[in-house]
Amino acid sequence: MPRKKTMGRAANGNGSIRKRTVTRNGTEYTYWEARCTVGYDPGTGRQIQKSITGKTQKEVAQKLKQMSLDVDNGTYQEPSKMTVGEWLDIWLETYLGGVRPYTVLNYTQHVNNHIKPALGKVRLDKLNTHTIQQFYNELGTAHGDKPGLSPKTIKCVHGIFHKALQQAIAIGYLHSNPTTACELPKAERKDIKPLDDDAIRAFMEAIQGHRFEVLYLVTLFTGLRRGEVCGLTWDCVDLDRGTIFINKQLQQVPGHSGEFRLTPTKNGKGRMITPAAFVVDALRRHKVRQTEARLKAGPLWQEEGLVFTDEVGHRLSPNTVYHNYKRLVASIGLPDARLHDLRHSYAVASLRAGDDIKTVQSNLGHHTAAFTLDVYGHVTEEMKRASADRMEKFIQSVSGA
Secondary structure (H helix, E strand, O other), rough: OOOEEEEEEEEOOOOEEEEEEEEEEEEEEEEEEEEEEEEEOOOOOOEEEEEEEEEHHEEEEEHHHHHHHHHHHOOOOOOOOOOOHHHHHHHHOOOOOOOOOOHHHHHHHHHHHHHEEEEEOOOHHHHHHHHHHHHHHHOOOOEEOOOOOOOHHHHHHHHHHHHHHHHHHOOOOOOOOOOOOOOOOOOOOOOOOOOOOHHHHHHHHHHHHHHHHOOOHHHHOOOOHHHHHHHHHHHHHHHHOOOOEEOEEEEOOOOOOOEEEEEEEOOOOOEEEEOOHHHHHHHHHHHHHHHHHHHHHHOOOOOEEEEEEEEOOEEHHHHHHHHHHHHHHHHOOOOOOOHHHHHHHHHHHHHHHHOOOHHHHHHHHOOOOHHHHHHHHHHHHHHHHHHHHHHHHHHHHHHOO
């Protein structure tokens, strides 16, 4: 069926816009089209023209104007027929050379489980903010008994997608990043629940003689993360100087249940801490007992240099440490206490003891002091109020008021 042509007004200096009608399966469709010269063939000298189409004359005029500007400014890029899925595969394989293997595995899981199933077949150059926003909204929506993803997970997916599209911009596949203008769900901050003094006393009594007693004491009085304490090695513990260097953690391999490996710390940086003498003494006694266990195990002992192991030197599963902790806290009437609450307990105790926020940040391994203040800011506010109350009492005592 021949197309009908209707001449439209010329668009700002480059080509003309035509109204076209085509019949498919007995139905007549109308659209607008323009052509723009984007360059010249170096061999023949002939013009290279590209077609622009749209549902309205105004839409095509805007596209034509933008293309003309890009050509004049030397920023025009040939549209790619590559799909989002194809680009993500290239990005994962080619552009993550400096990224840690564990992080690459995490990126790959999110790409394959979430982004590609929903957007993988979309043309990369046709991807837009509205489509991505709908995708994010859908991720957070429950379907029957299957809950939606948490705001934290959606933000993680967004971060990965944004990073991949930024690389596409850098090599000329895209002009702009359509993820930038998306609205992300706001995560409700969970209240931290540090153990109070009475709970700490009860916990210390409950763990006496337990095989993980020293591990829990180190966690409580240094604020180490579960993976950090499980991945701690003796070469990072200086019992003479009383210091501990935290430069790694024991983490589960994504997609491999029960398989763990040593990886860099959460923020990728090592940190040196100086724990209380109580912690150093506990570690010194623990090392003696571990030496005795190694002699008893003989050739069965698997030497990895880890501070905390099972009876024959094997690394401890962080999950095992967690489940033992849950049984212990349940026995003292705290069934909802989390292992991470020991870390919070350390941070709160440090602040109340007078440590400045920068010192606490360094000991905890937070990326910035601002993050530490955001998490524990309520504690510092309580300290300020207590300080004001003390000052008020002092003023009253000296003024006779």
